[in-house]
Amino acid sequence: MNFSEHLNQNDIFRRVAEASAHLGLRSYVVGGYVRDLVLGRSSKDIDFMCEGSGIELAKAVAASYDSHVPLSIFKNFGTAMLKLEEGEIEFVGARKESYQRDSRKPIVEDGTFREDIERRDFTINAMAISLSKENYGDLIDSFGGVKDIQKKMIRTPLDPEITFSDDPLRMMRAIRFASQLEFDIDADTFHAISTHASRLQIISMERVIVELNKIILSPKPSYGFKLLFASKLLHEFFPEMVDLQGVDSVDDKSHKDNFYHTLQVLDNVCQTTDNLWLRWAAIMHDIAKPATKRFNKKVGWTFHGHEDKGARMTPAIFKRLKLPLDERMKYVQKLVRLHLRPIALVKDEVTDSALRRLLMDAGDDIDDLMKLCRADVTSKNNRKVKRYLENFDKVERKLAEVEEKDHLRNFQPPISGEEIMNSLDLKPSKAVGEIKEEIKEAILEGKIENEHQQAKELMFIIAQKKGILPK
Known part of the structure; x- marks a missing residue:
C-alpha cells in the first residue's frame, strides 16, 4: 500500500x-x-x-x-x-x-x-x-x-499482558477505540484487560476521565460502558454506576436493571445531542436508585426521592472523578434533580401553575431537561413509548405557551428586596423575604402577571395585611 x-x-x-x-x-x-x-x-x-x-x-x-x-x-x-x-x-x-x-x-x-x-x-x-x-x-x-x-479488531502488537502491565491507561484506551470505531477487542487482549484491571489504580483520575469522556462522546457509548463493566475496569473508578446493575425480586415482583436502563437512556440522548454534560446527566439521572430502593408489598419496588438524593450525590462523584465542579456540575445536578418533574406533567389536566414552576426552576436548561426526559422513556412496549412521547409533545406545547405569556425562564422577581425596603421604609428583615415570596407565588399561581406594576400594587396590599402599612 x-x-x-x-x-x-x-x-x-x-x-x-x-x-x-x-x-x-x-x-x-x-x-x-x-x-x-x-x-x-x-x-x-x-x-x-x-x-x-x-x-x-x-x-x-x-x-x-x-x-x-x-x-x-x-x-x-x-x-x-x-x-x-x-x-x-x-x-x-x-x-x-x-x-x-x-x-x-x-x-x-x-x-x-x-x-x-x-x-x-x-x-x-x-x-x-x-x-x-x-x-x-x-x-x-x-x-x-x-x-x-x-x-474491526483492537489488538496489541506484543503480548497484551506486558502491554497493559507496563501502561495500564492503555486498557481504557482499548475500550475507548473500540467504542469510537465500533470495533471488537481481541479475546486475548480483553482477557489481559480483565486480569490487570486493578492496575488502573496507579493511573491518575485525570487521565482516566479523559478516556472516559471520549467513550461518552462516542456514537453509541453503551458499548464502551458494557466493555468497562465486563472487564471490571468500571469497578475501579465508578462503583456507584456498577451498583445500578442487577435485578431484585420479591413475591414475583421485580424492578428493571437500572444499569442497562441508564445505558439505554444515554444512547437515546446521544441521538439528539453531542453535549457531553447532557450525556453525563443521563448517566447520573438514576444514580441514587440503589440507595433509595425499597420494597412495598402493595406497590412493589420503589425509589422514592432518588432524584433529590442523586442531585446531592453529584458533587462528591464529580469531585472524586476529577470532573469540573463549576457550572457544568451544577447543570448536571439540576437535570438530575428535575428529571421526574416533566414526567409528572404528562397528563391532560396539567395546570399552568405547575408549568410556571418548572420553567422557573429549569430556566434556560428546560429544552435539555425535556431531551433527557424523552430519552428516559425506555419501555419495551412500543405503544406505551409512543403514547408517552406524544404526551411530552403536549407538555412542550403548553410550556411554550406559558413561556410566551409569562416570560418565566430564568425567573427574576419584578421587584427586588431593595425596592421593597425603600418603598416600605423597611430594614433588612424576615418581612422583606416574605413579601418577595408572596409576590413570586402570586405570579406562579397566575394571580398577577410577571410585570412590575402589578407586583408593586400587590406589595402594598401584602404590606397592609402584615400591618406594615395602615389599611
Missing part, C-alpha cells in the same frame, strides 16, 4: 522529507494519522518519528518556511511541535521504553524504528509511512494493523 499520492497533496510531508534527507535521518509518519488514513477518515494533527533527534528535525522544518512558524520544544520529553493553520505537527525521535512495576512512567532511551513501533499500544496505531527517498509513501505494517482494521 503506497500513499505517495496522498502525501504529495500536503506540503508538510515534502518539507519533512527534505529536512530529514538534509540531516541524514530516516523519518516516518506514525500514529493516529496513519490509522485514520487507512480508515478513510480525515485527521488534522500529524505525528512524525525519526531515527535521531526529533527536536532537530522540527527546527529544520520550521526554518524551511519563509515566515515565522510557532515552534514549541519539550526537551524533557524529546519532542517538538509546530502549529500550522492545518493542525498541530509533532516530532519525536525513535525511542524504546522500560517500566518499573510500581510506576507507569517509563525509562526512555533512544531506540530504533522497530523498537519504537513495537511499543505502540495497538496494531492499528503501530503503522507508519516512510518518508525516505527509496520507499517514499510506503506503508510499513509490521503487526497486521491493516488486517485488524479490516476485521
